[in-house]
Amino acid sequence: MNTIPIDWIIAGIILTLIIVGGYASKFLVKNVADWTVAGRNLRKFLLISSGSAEGIGLLSIALSMEVGFSSGLSYFGIFLLVSICSMVLYGIAGFVINRFRKTEAVTVPEYTDRRFSKGVRILCGGVIAFAGILNLAIFPIMASNFLIHFLNAPQHMEVLGLQLPFVPLLMAGLMGLALFFAYTGGMVSVIFTNYIMAIIINGVIFIITWLAIKDVGFEAIHKTLTTNFGEGGFNPLLSDNFGPLFIIWAILGSILNFPSFAPTMQKIASTDNARTARQMTLLGTLFGPGRVLAITLWGVVALTVLGPVASGGIDAGLYTKVAGAKYLGQLIPPVIFGFALAGMVSAFISTVDSYILTWSTVLVNDVISPFLKKPLTAKKHIGLLRMCVALIAILIYLFGIFYDNKESLLEFIMLTGTMMYGAGISIIGGLYWKRASTAGAYGAVIFCGLIPVVSMVLRRISENGEALKAQYFGLGAIILASLVFVLLSVIIPDKNRRKESLV
Amino acid sequence: MMSLWNDMTGWQIFTYLYYGINIVTYVIFTIVTIIGGAFDLRHMIRELLKDSDEIQG
Numbered sequence: 001m002n003t004i005p006i007d008w009i010i011a012g013i014i015l016t017l018i019i020v021g022g023y024a025s026k027f028l029v030k031n032v033a034d035w036t037v038a039g040r041n042l043r044k045f046l047l048i049s050s051g052s053a054e055g056i057g058l059l060s061i062a063l064s065m066e067v068g069f070s071s072g073l074s075y076f077g078i079f080l081l082v083s084i085c086s087m088v089l090y091g092i093a094g095f096v097i098n099r100f101r102k103t104e105a106v107t108v109p110e111y112t113d114r115r116f117s118k119g120v121r122i123l124c125g126g127v128i129a130f131a132g133i134l135n136l137a138i139f140p141i142m143a144s145n146f147l148i149h150f151l152n153a154p155q156h157m158e159v160l161g162l163q164l165p166f167v168p169l170l171m172a173g174l175m176g177l178a179l180f181f182a183y184t185g186g187m188v189s190v191i192f193t194n195y196i197m198a199i200i201i202n203g204v205i206f207i208i209t210w211l212a213i214k215d216v217g218f219e220a221i222h223k224t225l226t227t228n229f230g231e232g233g234f235n236p237l238l239s240d241n242f243g244p245l246f247i248i249w250a251i252l253g254s255i256l257n258f259p260s261f262a263p264t265m266q267k268i269a270s271t272d273n274a275r276t277a278r279q280m281t282l283l284g285t286l287f288g289p290g291r292v293l294a295i296t297l298w299g300v301v302a303l304t305v306l307g308p309v310a311s312g313g314i315d316a317g318l319y320t321k322v323a324g325a326k327y328l329g330q331l332i333p334p335v336i337f338g339f340a341l342a343g344m345v346s347a348f349i350s351t352v353d354s355y356i357l358t359w360s361t362v363l364v365n366d367v368i369s370p371f372l373k374k375p376l377t378a379k380k381h382i383g384l385l386r387m388c389v390a391l392i393a394i395l396i397y398l399f400g401i402f403y404d405n406k407e408s409l410l411e412f413i414m415l416t417g418t419m420m421y422g423a424g425i426s427i428i429g430g431l432y433w434k435r436a437s438t439a440g441a442y443g444a445v446i447f448c449g450l451i452p453v454v455s456m457v458l459r460r461i462s463e464n465g466e467a468l469k470a471q472y473f474g475l476g477a478i479i480l481a482s483l484v485f486v487l488l489s490v491i492i493p494d495k496n497r498r499k500e501s502l503v
Numbered sequence: 504m505m506s507l508w509n510d511m512t513g514w515q516i517f518t519y520l521y522y523g524i525n526i527v528t529y530v531i532f533t534i535v536t537i538i539g540g541a542f543d544l545r546h547m548i549r550e551l552l553k554d555s556d557e558i559q560g
Binding site for chain 2: 043044045046047048049050052073076077080188191192195198199202206209218219222231234235289290291293294297
């Protein structure tokens with residue numbers, strides 16, 4: 001193990017303080033609005049800082065390091081283009097934000113019910129929840145693999161005389177912690193604990209970035225990039241892993257991700273006004289990339305130190321995903337290691353608890369509630385939410401046990417994200433095009449939901465599955481879904497347009 | 504070190520500058536938002552306590 005006792009003590013104290021704080025915050029929750037959207041009392045700095053903890057999941061750390069390890073620094077070019085699009089559209093122009101806020105909808109499917117039909121709401125809710133849960137499902141297994149290599153922990157541990165594999169046990173522990181926070185106080189607890197975790201996680205990122213650069217030096221980094229990747233290590237157009245199609249997919253995805261991604265829209269609904277929501281988006285877009293870029297750089301440094309060929313007994317298929325963790329485990333000195341460990345576990349909790357809460361909200365509000373004859377009482381509503389939280393936790397745990405690793409982390413996240421974009425196409429169409437119809441919305445949601453799943457299945461059953469690049473299916477899904485949306489809206493218009501929902 | 508910069512392409516130099524500027528900006532921005540977040544957290548707690556007082560009242 002890479003740890004000494006003081007590291008565990010430090011990590012234990014920090015996590016205990018966070019748990020106590022999370023538990024204490026539950027006494028502030030008095031109703032459903034407090035539980036789901038913190039009573040709409042969130043201002044921009046708290047949103048941005050707590051959001052930064054949510055954005056730095058342990059999986060995003062692993063993903064960014066994998067990108068740096070396998071593609072060099074070229075990902076920044078994609079990031080730059082995506083950031084510019086998001087900044088202009090959402091941060092400055094308030095595209096979608098302004099009109100969505102005026103609808104007073106709390107979730108995306110709730111808006112689709114008002115604009116299109118109850119059926120679209122249920123389908124959107126179901127597809128978004130499924131895609132979101134699938135997206136989340138990779139977090140525990142990858143986080144556990146990452147932590148095991150970070151700690152240099154054994155693959156098995158002895159429990160009551162039995163040699164049990166460590167990964168499932170670690171997954172259970174991590175999920176237990178995340179569940180505790182999701183259960184305790186809902187959004188209030190999530191915001192409060194995420195804010196505390198943001199302080200720890202960002203502090204750890206600062207320190208590790210400085211240590212990594214100091215460890216190898218700039219010249220060695222440059223030599224690694226030019227030797228392993230050539231110009232493709234800097235330019236995404238020339239990178240073997242990216243290329244023009246991937247870039248277009250990423251840009252379209254960033255435009256659709258905003259209205260499709262329920263956690264983002266739920267945060268928009270949680271702000272005290274639309275200006276706060278736009279400012280939060282603009283500030284996050286302007287200043288968010290640095291964090292991801294710093295972590296990508298760690299991956300390049302890991303490649304410099306460990307080399308591109310699998311070593312240290314790590315399976316070749318898993319190597320690019322965990323080499324970064326192995327390097328960090330060697331790099332970080334004692335005491336700081338304890339803070340880093342607390343930061344890593346916090347990074348996992350802060351993302352997973354937020355997303356579990358969000359998907360359970362979508363399931364209850366937009367898939368289950370529409371079928372109920374009478375609205376739920378507040379107590380039953382929260383009880384049902386908590387039941388869904390537990391169910392989702394069990395599902396993603398089981399997914400982690402059986403997951404067969406065929407895509408890179410980035411491809412998996414982008415493909416599952418693409419599944420939600422049908423809702424984004426419908427939202428944008430509904431907000432800005434009077435002729436957008438229910439039939440079009442159905443078509444968009446179905447196409448975007450199915451094509452990425454087809455991609456993942458084909459990769460596993462096809463003989464040359466490796467050749468089926470994710471960007472073909474991802475971009476194809478968006479283009480086809482958009483065309484279907486427009487065609488069906490024109491061919492099958494709504495008979496009774498819901499004028500009261502149009503802004 | 505200077506010869507290293509002289510041998511780089513324009514895109515490579517832009518890449519390093521972009522990384523450097525963004526990382527420094529991220530550090531500064533994070534410190535500012537965490538300080539601001541403390542005040543916003545106080546506001547949130549006060550509003551939630553005010554709501555509960557109104558309900559109990």
